[in-house]
Amino acid sequence: MITSDYELKQYLQRIKDNQAKITTQRIEILKVLIDHKHEHLTAEDIVKQLNDSKIGQATVYRTLELFCSCGILNKVNFKKEEMTRYDLIDLNKKHFHHHLICNQCGKVIEINDDLEKLEKTIQENYGFKIINHELTISGICKECQNGDRDEN
Ligand SMILES: [Zn+2]
Ligand SMILES: [Zn+2]
Ligand SMILES: [Zn+2]
Incomplete structure (x- = not known):
């Protein structure tokens, strides 16, 4: 799966605009979100996708919250399920x-x-x-x- 550089840069810029730091972990998580946009992943799905990168679950949760507050990620709930799913916001x-x-x-x-x-x-x-x-x-x-x- 190829993450478009342009797309990634746009999101990173938005994170910077919110005075948040760009870390390799944040980039890794962002890449998963971009590669799986339209799929409405749960935090657990994202942790699984990151398996190799040794990013802890707590970090993933914290990063998702941060992305939401930066306005690049939205929480959605479907089908009366309790699980929160994450939906990348199209900045364009x-x-x-x-x-x-x-x-x-x-x-x-x-x-x-x-x-x-x-x-x-x-x-x-x-x-x-x-x-x-x-x-x-x-x-x-x-x-x-x-x-x-x-x-x-
Ligand atoms: Zn149907
Ligand atoms: Zn959606
Ligand atoms: Zn409208």
């Missing part, structure tokens, strides 16, 4: 992406369509200034509707 997008969750197979689909129309209405009707939003839409995915899913 104005707002966070949304998720479609299939009630049948549990698949999570990321969508990047923005809610500009709704945002405009909210701003006009409520005088509310929107900073960001996180939307989860549940339903049945295309494959489940067609009944052509081979697992199960």
Whole structure:
């Protein structure tokens, strides 16, 4: 898996902008997040991915918290599960992406369509200034509707 340098640099810059230090451990963790973006890993998944690098679990947890506070990582919770999952924020997008969750197979689909129309209405009707939003839409995915899913 190849982490694009440009992407990595963007995130590192954001960490620096937040007065946090760049360490090799932080870079390692960031690389895992970039290589697995769209996958919504748990902290445990990330620890497993880092197996060779001997980075302790506590460090991973602390680093994830730091990344969240720097605005490069978002916590998401799906399907009423208690586990927190981590979702890398695309720094080139104005707002966070949304998720479609299939009630049948549990698949999570990321969508990047923005809610500009709704945002405009909210701003006009409520005088509310929107900073960001996180939307989860549940339903049945295309494959489940067609009944052509081979697992199960
Ligand atoms: Zn996501
Ligand atoms: Zn499905
Ligand atoms: Zn938006």
